[in-house]
Amino acid sequence: xxxxxxxxxxxxxxxxxxxxxxxxxxxxxxxxxxxxxxxxxxxxxxxxxxxxxxxxxxxxxxxxxxxxxxxxxxxxxxxxxxxxxxxxxxxxxxxxxxxxxxxxxxxxxxxxxx
Amino acid sequence: xxxxxxxxxxxxxxxxxxxxxxxxxxxxxxxxxxxxxxxxxxxxxxxxxxxxxxxxxxxxxxxxxxxxxxxxxxxxxxxxxxxxxxxxxxxxxxxxxxxxxxxxxxxxx
Numbered sequence: 001x002x003x004x005x006x007x008x009x010x011x012x013x014x015x016x017x018x019x020x021x022x023x024x025x026x027x028x029x030x031x032x033x034x035x036x037x038x039x040x041x042x043x044x045x046x047x048x049x050x051x052x053x054x055x056x057x058x059x060x061x062x063x064x065x066x067x068x069x070x071x072x073x074x075x076x077x078x079x080x081x082x083x084x085x086x087x088x089x090x091x092x093x094x095x096x097x098x099x100x101x102x103x104x105x106x107x108x109x110x111x112x113x114x
Numbered sequence: 115x116x117x118x119x120x121x122x123x124x125x126x127x128x129x130x131x132x133x134x135x136x137x138x139x140x141x142x143x144x145x146x147x148x149x150x151x152x153x154x155x156x157x158x159x160x161x162x163x164x165x166x167x168x169x170x171x172x173x174x175x176x177x178x179x180x181x182x183x184x185x186x187x188x189x190x191x192x193x194x195x196x197x198x199x200x201x202x203x204x205x206x207x208x209x210x211x212x213x214x215x216x217x218x219x220x221x222x223x
Contacts (some may be wrong), residue, residue, distance in 0.1 A: 031209050033209065033210070041215065042118075042200070042213045042214060042215040042216060043158075043200070043211075043213040044213075045210055045211070045212075048210070092158070096209030097209075101146055101148070101163065101165075101204055101209060102148075102160045102163070103150075103160065103209060103211060104159075105157050105158040105159070106157065107157045108157070
């Protein structure tokens with residue numbers, strides 16, 4: 001298993017600003033993912049955070065809006081840039097066990113953009 | 115593209131009654147299906163996956179490729195089963211999951 005810590009757990013932000021969310025894992029993992037859960041909707045994969053290379057973004061998500069860092073095998077950050085109220089969501093970090101396909105999730109970071 | 119559908123946003127049952135949470139998927143290949151659960155004030159966690167064919171907390175789910183379904187069932191609901199349940203699909207065993215919109219299960223006394 002894996003224990004994941006996310007910071008901040010919640011924040012209220014002003015339109016036009018940027019916020020960086022941190023994700024720390026208690027063990028080295030190859031695969032880290034960032035998901036978004038908008039109010040009343042399902043989880044949507046934003047990108048895969050790759051160690052040592054650029055993140056791989058899903059359709060509809062771009063690096064300029066959601067830059068991601070992955071400096072090592074236990075840590076990643078997601079930045080939500082130039083925020084608007086539509087970015088108000090819960091952002092979740094997750095790591096995967098390739099052997100089982102199971103995902104472990106952080107507690108999420110709830111962002112409210114005014 | 116793959117898609118997961120959970121038709122019920124809320125399912126309310128009485129304690130001791132059978133539970134069935136519906137999940138249908140669309141995917142042209144061989145999917146792997148999962149059920150994730152989120153209890154109140156807890157993080158999302160894996161409940162079960164179809165390849166394991168196991169029963170977890172009394173819940174089972176059978177993959178029906180003909181009907182493209184992966185319904186979650188439990189014969190007798192318990193109060194502690196109240197939670198949000200998400201059905202999810204993985205393409206070919208990778209960790210990238212496509213989630214359904216979730217079903218809130220409420221077990222009433």
